[in-house]
Amino acid sequence: MTPLDLPEAYKLAFSIVIGMLFGVVFCKSGLADPVAVRNALALRNGRLIKTLLFAMGLGTVLFFVTRRLGLTEVQVHRSYLWGSLFGGVFSGVGLVLCGLSAATALSSLGSGRLYALWSIAGMILAIPFVNVVTDFLSNTVYSWHRLSSPPEPKAFFDMSDPALYAAAGMCILLLLVHFTAGDKEE
Amino acid sequence: MAKTDGSNGAKSWPFYISGTVLAFLTVLSLYMFNDSIGLGDAMTMASEHCVEGVTEQDWDALPLDWQLGLLLGIFLGALGTSALSGGFKPKFSDGSGSVPRRMFTTPVLGILGGFLMMTGIQLSGDSVFGQFAAGMQLSGGAWIFLIAMAVSAVLLACLFAQRGGRNSAPVAKAEKPAKKKGGKK
Numbered sequence: 001m002t003p004l005d006l007p008e009a010y011k012l013a014f015s016i017v018i019g020m021l022f023g024v025v026f027c028k029s030g031l032a033d034p035v036a037v038r039n040a041l042a043l044r045n046g047r048l049i050k051t052l053l054f055a056m057g058l059g060t061v062l063f064f065v066t067r068r069l070g071l072t073e074v075q076v077h078r079s080y081l082w083g084s085l086f087g088g089v090f091s092g093v094g095l096v097l098c099g100l101s102a103a104t105a106l107s108s109l110g111s112g113r114l115y116a117l118w119s120i121a122g123m124i125l126a127i128p129f130v131n132v133v134t135d136f137l138s139n140t141v142y143s144w145h146r147l148s149s150p151p152e153p154k155a156f157f158d159m160s161d162p163a164l165y166a167a168a169g170m171c172i173l174l175l176l177v178h179f180t181a182g183d184k185e186e
Numbered sequence: 187m188a189k190t191d192g193s194n195g196a197k198s199w200p201f202y203i204s205g206t207v208l209a210f211l212t213v214l215s216l217y218m219f220n221d222s223i224g225l226g227d228a229m230t231m232a233s234e235h236c237v238e239g240v241t242e243q244d245w246d247a248l249p250l251d252w253q254l255g256l257l258l259g260i261f262l263g264a265l266g267t268s269a270l271s272g273g274f275k276p277k278f279s280d281g282s283g284s285v286p287r288r289m290f291t292t293p294v295l296g297i298l299g300g301f302l303m304m305t306g307i308q309l310s311g312d313s314v315f316g317q318f319a320a321g322m323q324l325s326g327g328a329w330i331f332l333i334a335m336a337v338s339a340v341l342l343a344c345l346f347a348q349r350g351g352r353n354s355a356p357v358a359k360a361e362k363p364a365k366k367k368g369g370k371k
Contacts, residue, residue, distance in 0.1 A: 003220035008251070014218055015252035019259015021211055026260065027267040028197070029204035035280050041343035047201050052318075054205030055212070059322035062213045072213065075222045076320040077311040079327020087310025088334025090302050095335065096342045098299025099280075101314035102225050102307065103260055105300070110264030112276050118293045122300025127233035129301075130308040141309065147326045162324050 003072055026107035034099025034108065034116075041096060046181035050174055057170030064163045074149060081145035083137075098122070197271065212319045219252060224316020226307045228253035306335070 006014065029051050030036040040048035066072040095101065098119040100108055105123065108116035130137070199207075215223045232248060239245045248254065268274040279288040307313050310331045312320060320328035 003216070004218050005220065006218065011219060011252040012250060012255045015255035016259040016262070018211060018215055018218070019256040019261075020263030020266065021207075021259075022256070023260040023263020023265075024267045025204055025207050025211065027264050028199045029201075029208070030198050032264055038343060041339045042347040043340065043344065044347070047198070050201035051204040051208070054201055055208035056318070056321060058206060059209035059212050059319075060324065062209055063216070063322045066213055066217060072216045073220065074323050074325075075216055075220065076323055076325040076328065077222055077224065077316070079311055079320075079325060079331075081327075081330065084310045084327040084330040085334050087306040087308075088331040089338045090306030090309060091314060091331070092306075092335040092338030093342060094299045094301070094303030094306060095314075095339045096299070096346065097295045098303065100299070101303060102229050103257075103313065103315045106257055106261045107264035110261040111268040112274050113280075114276050115279050115292050115296060118296025119300035119303070122297035122302075123229060123304035124233045124236065125297070126301045126304035126308065127230055128237055130305060131234075137309070147330075149325075166324060 002070055022103070023107045023110060026104055027111050031104045032107040032111050032113070034113070037099040037104075038096065043181045046177040049177045049181065053170045053174040053177065057167045057174070060163050060166045060170070064161075076149070079147045080142055081147060083141045084147070086141065209322070212322060215256075216319065216323075221252075222312065222316055223256070223319050224312035225253060225257055226311070226313040226316060228257050229304070229313070230308075232257075 026032045030040075030048055031051075036045065036048060039045040063072060067074070091101070098105075100116060100119045102123060105116045105119045109120065198204075212223070228251075231251075232254070235248050250258075279292040303314075310317065310327070312328075314335070317328040317331045321332050
């Protein structure tokens with residue numbers, strides 16, 4: 001078994017359908033709500049954190065299984081230590097200020113929060129800025145410590161398998177969040 | 187179990203349902219598209235198309251590929267969910283603070299936050315959603331990105347919350363009864 005190799009037209013059609021499903025999940029999980037995101041970041045409401053931890057843990061296992069079956073392959077962009085680190089910090093600060101990321105900003109806009117347009121405008125403005133400083137970045141951040149590709153584990157219940165540790169770590173964190181910053185309504 | 191928490195009328199799902207659907211959809215996307223599913227490339231393409239249109243006055247139609255289709259689908263899915271839930275109502279701010287304060291903070295924080303968010307995405311090479319999907323594939327860079335983002339965001343949000351920061355729903359709810367009591371006296 002191999003991943004689907006669809007023609008471009010089919011890819012486009014399926015991408016719209018899958019995108020719509022993502023839009024539904026973003027709305028239903030509260031990821032499209034900047035106030036809920038800020039409350040989750042301030043550890044006032046654990047439901048969003050639990051959603052993401054649960055998705056990450058389950059997704060790690062699902063990806064492992066589908067990769068072993070040959071249905072999926074590793075598809076990640078090249079990453080650099082300092083680029084990822086600084087990028088994470090910048091994005092974290094941005095997330096607190098606007099409560100949205102690129103995908104959730106669109107779902108937020110779709111759900112009627114017109115003020116998400118400000119965040120989308122900020123995102124669009126940032127791209128030419130990064131293009132201006134791209135030479136500087138190429139000589140600094142992107143020339144230091146390129147990170148290797150993800151490893152290919154042999155068996156899930158092998159102690160050397162990072163997927164096992166990732167899934168276990170997500171379970172422990174989920175329990176921790178559930179009993180400390182859990183959602184009062186659940 | 188379903189409840190609303192300010193999701194503009196849409197009833198929220200419990201975390202295990204949202205998490206399961208999110209994980210399945212991400213892996214399904216990897217199977218169907220056999221490509222990294224970050225949305226940063228589509229945003230970059232759209233932005234560069236806008237820049238080209240402004241600088242060269244050349245407004246050709248934006249070439250629609252599957253990544254742009256995914257962005258379009260996300261917008262349409264959210265629109266449909268809110269419309270079908272019966273609570274769709276356009277909002278111009280997140281409803282915290284006084285009106286003059288909101289008129290200033292909503293655009294400023296929105297633009298600044300969006301700018302920083304996209305700068306971080308460009309530095310790391312993929313969008314938050316793409317990094318999340320890469321994290322499922324155990325990419326070291328994605329885990330560094332996600333941990334750095336989570337730590338910085340939680341620290342800053344807790345700092346704001348301690349100093350009576352903006353947009354915290356519990357604080358906003360707590361302020362209302364105090365005002366009513368004052369009014370009765």
